[in-house]
Amino acid sequence: MAEKHILAVDDDPTMRELIADYLSNHGFRVSTAAEGREVASIVDEDLVDLIVLDLKLAEEDGLQVVNELRTRSNLPIIVITGHWREEIDRIVGLELGADDYLTKPFNLRELLARVRAILRRAEMDRPVQSSDDGGTRYRFAGWELSLRARRLTSPAGKPVALTMGEFGLLSAFLRAPQQVLSREQLLAATHLHDEEVYDRSIDVQILRLRRKLETDPSAPELIKTERGVGYVFAAPVQVS
16 A cells, blocks of 8 residues: 555645544555645646545535546545435435545544555456457347456447456346345455445445446436345346
């Protein structure tokens, strides 16, 4: 984790410095910002590996900052909310593309564990590329996934990049179409088991995969939620 660059965003200077000092003492390079304009400037001018963002900024909505970040990059984001009752902010933050969340007050050791886990996952989730064109192919709703080539092709014939985690998740669904899969089964399929990784990791992966596959990710037709149980890939799948 040495040399990884973390950006801590909070309008409270005491909290900013507390996070910065703690992460710096554990081998990270840390920059700080108090508002969205500073975030954009730092991200444009320097390589940032992960952002820790308080959603309750003084002059702007932190959710809007998350949304703007997602339009320009896939940087991992941990959002911080001020109270456990602010569940809607956490949900919207994850839907917008945040990777994890913490609720104040939080333990700095837990923040460090989440940062390390997400950075490890980001390393695993680098886009997979291959020129091999053979092997099993799955076809569904006009899409095609080549297992050996690890290539997803849209109904329009365009390649769609998948991270390792997304590829593992989609492969698990296509091997068991129209069957409910639990989070534990999906965690095993995506190799995300880690003592510092939680079930919500799968929910974040599902959100990202839906954005790539679904016409309307907020009303998914392919990957459906079975509340309290898991997820099901609803479309029929052809294998060749």
